[in-house]
Amino acid sequence: xxxxxxxxxxxxxxxxxxxxxxxxxxxxxxxxxxxxxxxxxxxxxxxxxxxxxxxxxxxxxxxxxxxxxxxxxxxxxxxxxxxxxxxxxxxxxxxxxxxxxxxxxxxxxxxx
Amino acid sequence: xxxxxxxxxxxxxxxxxxxxxxxxxxxxxxxxxxxxxxxxxxxxxxxxxxxxxxxxxxxxxxxxxxxxxxxxxxxxxxxxxxxxxxxxxxxxxxxxxxxxxxxxxxxxxxxxxxxxxxxxxxxxxxxxxxxxxxxxxxxxxxxxxxxxxxxxxxxxxxxxxxxxxxxxxxxxxxxxxxxxxxxxxxxxxxxxxxxxxxxxxxxxxxxxxxxx
Numbered sequence: 001x002x003x004x005x006x007x008x009x010x011x012x013x014x015x016x017x018x019x020x021x022x023x024x025x026x027x028x029x030x031x032x033x034x035x036x037x038x039x040x041x042x043x044x045x046x047x048x049x050x051x052x053x054x055x056x057x058x059x060x061x062x063x064x065x066x067x068x069x070x071x072x073x074x075x076x077x078x079x080x081x082x083x084x085x086x087x088x089x090x091x092x093x094x095x096x097x098x099x100x101x102x103x104x105x106x107x108x109x110x111x112x
Numbered sequence: 113x114x115x116x117x118x119x120x121x122x123x124x125x126x127x128x129x130x131x132x133x134x135x136x137x138x139x140x141x142x143x144x145x146x147x148x149x150x151x152x153x154x155x156x157x158x159x160x161x162x163x164x165x166x167x168x169x170x171x172x173x174x175x176x177x178x179x180x181x182x183x184x185x186x187x188x189x190x191x192x193x194x195x196x197x198x199x200x201x202x203x204x205x206x207x208x209x210x211x212x213x214x215x216x217x218x219x220x221x222x223x224x225x226x227x228x229x230x231x232x233x234x235x236x237x238x239x240x241x242x243x244x245x246x247x248x249x250x251x252x253x254x255x256x257x258x259x260x261x262x263x264x265x266x267x268x269x270x271x272x273x274x275x276x277x278x279x280x281x282x283x284x285x286x287x288x289x290x291x292x293x294x295x296x297x298x299x300x301x302x303x304x305x306x307x308x309x310x311x312x313x314x315x316x317x318x319x320x321x322x323x324x
Contacts, residue, residue: 064311073133074136090157094157
């Protein structure tokens with residue numbers, strides 16, 4: 001049972017390396033640059049473009065969580081990951097279902 | 113704080129507490145890290161509601177300024193670069209803390225604060241420019257939602273800067289102890305979280321605003 005995978009710490013003061021952080025930083029920069037490409041060159045239609053941008057933003061979450069926030073570490077059962085996943089589900093549910101229901105043609109006809 | 117059996121923290125025979133990173137070694141500190149993750153999950157809901165509002169009223173500009181007319185590409189690109197970089201340097205401060213290098217820890221925290229200040233400076237500059245161009249938050253539903261969402265993130269960053277500065281002072285004064293180690297770890301969790309929120313603001317508000 002590895003309680004803190006990702007960190008192997010020996011009593012003999014083994015130094016932690018910066019590699020993980022540098023890789024994470026480069027990936028976040030690359031993901032941002034990739035998002036700029038199709039968004040500013042108008043080479044894609046708006047619908048697919050928004051899907052691509054959302055996926056890139058989702059990958060950014062993974063990069064921050066794994067490389068910087070040490071989501072895979074921790075002490076004991078991964079309750080923190082459970083909280084976070086639940087929060088993410090609620091957050092996306094609130095945002096996406098609001099857009100969905102407020103886009104009903106009959107409803108929009110009433111408010112506007 | 114109630115003392116809990118070691119097993120609740122995943123401790124098992126053969127692993128002494130010194131095998132863990134410093135911030136997890138004391139159960140009383142470790143449980144605070146868990147609590148902070150819970151806070152982040154709820155703070156995410158706050159932003160979820162603000163994003164939902166923005167997405168719904170995004171096009172309700174009432175004949176006033178539109179997303180395309182007020183979003184400045186070099187401005188928000190630079191803001192994104194500063195915040196992504198500060199998340200990286202914040203990570204390096206956690207690394208320095210785990211390596212027990214107090215000097216590097218204080219330096220990286222200072223660099224992170226400087227980058228955060230640059231971000232806030234750009235954002236304030238952007239808001240002042242918007243208001244000067246007539247894009248005030250009472251102008252339209254779109255602008256109300258825009259300033260509320262982006263402003264809430266900006267105020268989080270501002271609070272984070274004060275918090276990080278206070279953490280820096282404590283580390284400088286008391287050195288790297290289990291308590292200051294936990295504080296450094298938690299303030300950086302908060303900072304990375306704000307970076308994630310910004311990535312979504314950048315995507316949903318700025319980039320999408322330029323293409324739609």
